[in-house]
Amino acid sequence: MLYLQKANVYVNGYYKGKNMSNFSTWPNSRVDHNQSVIYISKLNISHSGVYTCYIKFNDGSSEEKHIELIMTANYSKPSVHPKNCTDQKGPCLVLCSSHGGYPKNEIIWNETALEGRPSAMMWRNVTEDKNTLLFNVSSMASFDCSTGQQQNISCSVGGVSTVLSICQHENAPENQKTVKIIAVVVAIMLIIILLVLCKFKNNIKQFFRERCGTNAENNGMI
Template sequence: MASRINHNYFLKCKLSPRLLIVVLGLIRPFSVTECATHSIEIREEVGGNATFYCTNDTQKPIKLMYFQKGDTFVNGFHSLKIIPNEIWQNTRLDRKAFAVHMYNLNVSHEGDYNCHIGFFGTEPIMSVPISLRLTAPYSRPSISKDCNDESHSCLVQCQSHSGYPSAKMKWNVHGSGSNSTQMWRSVNSSEVYSETTLLLNISSTAAFNCSSGELNISCSVNGSTSDIFTICAARVPPCSIAMVIVAGCGLGLVLVLAFLWVLCKRTRQSRISAEDNPLKELSINNEEGRALNGTSPAS
């Protein structure tokens, strides 16, 4: 939402010896009445809109109103003359409210502006300095890691994108006494402007000592915090790995022996069964012989 300036601000005007430098060659130099010694500050988000109110005295007939950034004309009018300068396409002049509306704000619009107003019947020009400050929320930080078992350490990088203005990444190590500088240290940080959005992408890299075991970490920027990330997971001692291998081999050997024992037992039982029934086997053989000779057993 656009910010409206304090009406009491315009009651603190004083003459200034400065000359108005707005549309060169359009009007002659004249004295300026500068309001207050500090500028009005408007804060908006990138992509939003802002309204610059130049005065609350909307009853007097206005002769001219020039809104400019530094020496660059932004928008305005003169009741008696045509202003040849081009206006910013993302602005609209509101003559009734003596205001300038600015849309689709980006970082290039941030800065210090001046609104110059002249009324009919008065020589001094009222000049109102207005400062526009923009912000853009950083994305939620993301974490990546690169751990080295030999050095018992981890390099962890935290990144966040599309924010403004410049901000510093903060590391959080969770747990009692975990923020000791002996356990971690910041290695480097970077800040890169996007050429398309003019917003900032920031990153920070920190080195963590894994000698104390598992650590839970996160990073944050301007109140936005990443998920908690676990590094330096507990390492399995070499002796434990050997024991697992031996136990696995032993179990495999036991299974093989059990299989062979069951196989031998079944083979032995089959042989004993055949030896206990020789007559039955002979009878079966005789019957098979008669069937082949075409004879039937005696009645």
Template structure:
């Protein structure tokens, strides 16, 4: 059961006073916090009239499940006394007192559970105000790992590439690309699991029916905003004897380009130049 002092504090913070609003609470509308680090919800109290030195009587920081929710008290100050804060919450300025108009909230060791809406309520001797702000928690996904099933390739048989990336938040996406940067994501299936700490693990399976077309495939992990965070390129293993064959074909193509095509282009250019010079001299005579 909550103590009588705590109940009185919550009642005081939530009640609507009849005092005109000569002060205003201004907060950054959206704040971004990195998982495992400190997060700052910036809020300051500003005077709206010629008040000289307003004195803060009450500050209440509440965590809401929605903007309309009454929420739970995370950090509070009431008439000179700091209420016992929830673990991981404190004023951004360690030596904060009732004369300090910076009422910013500091969240230490940010977790997924800290994501959401927050309300800051301030009552002064010159008026009161409240405002709702948000914290968006982000965690970067790990570099993907890619492996091939089956381990040994059988020519012209079905196979699967599996890509995994974990430790991210919010939910991201795994996409597939071949060595020519064509996307193959529509041919894959992705599974999403969430661990006890709220972080996501992404697993994507790319089916290669009847063998594969390209020697390299890249799995890229994108965050919830669509930004690429990490990627991993996987070079397809080749059956015994096929590596030499493919390398030989590739070598022949390159050799054909440099020994036949390039010389023909150069010779053709020289012939055109000689004809142009001959024509110019003939016209001059």
């Protein structure tokens, strides 16, 4: 005899010489009679818990084993959404969210001790999907950007983290673009000036050659 149950719920099994068709088995389970093994597939969070395996041998002896099945699910990489996180006045608000994880967990800000530790934790929220039993988590934190210095922050959940740079100057990309344009224009002007100088130098050389040749002719040197 071999059968498996979770609490008082029968999972699957067999009893040699007896009809077990009256017992309702889990659709995701099957028995290998040759190996005396019960297989369970397509597991999800609802299958977590303690199972009891009953075994009765041919000599009449029996054995009972308790098995704890622990299910986990990785949280998604946290997505971050900053608001007002430039060098402007007022607090920088950052929303961090992650979904589809198990067991229940919370978002942690700056777990790796980066710069820009939150000046205030606004709120945390944890919700459970009633169908999948997976958890969705979110949190908002406030940071101080009044110094105008760029800060690196991170939010993490279940060992998965996202790093974000905040307090950047809003017009920094535009300034960089302007500097690049000016550099290109200056380079083009330098090239033009060099070409003009070379042309001028060649013209002067040609002038002196012609002038010297004319003088030599007039003096009867040629």
